[in-house]
Amino acid sequence: MNEEKETPERKRERLKYEELKRNPAGNMNDAFNRNEAGNLSGLAGSLGWKGLGILITVLIIGFIVVSLFLK
Incomplete structure (x- = not known):
């Protein structure tokens, strides 16, 4: 798929997938940090x-x- 015709949703998913491939343990760190302000x-x-x-x-x-x- 050409990057010019790529939708914003697809671009976010692609970037997220590339980041997970580079740093798999970072996902858990992101989750815990996100939870400080989330639910x-x-x-x-x-x-x-x-x-x-x-x-x-x-x-x-x-x-x-x-x-x-x-006990």
Whole structure:
């Protein structure tokens, strides 16, 4: 597709994809920084399903460890 005929939406998606290829860990950092001014759905949407799964797993394991130490 010619860049002159590229829509703004396509251009944003292309630039986002290129940035993710260059810096895959930056996506999680962006998600946490965006959440400071946003809400939980913004965090979940920007992390994706893998990142959200990892975050939930870490929270559950953390809760279990803390509950074992407080008994």
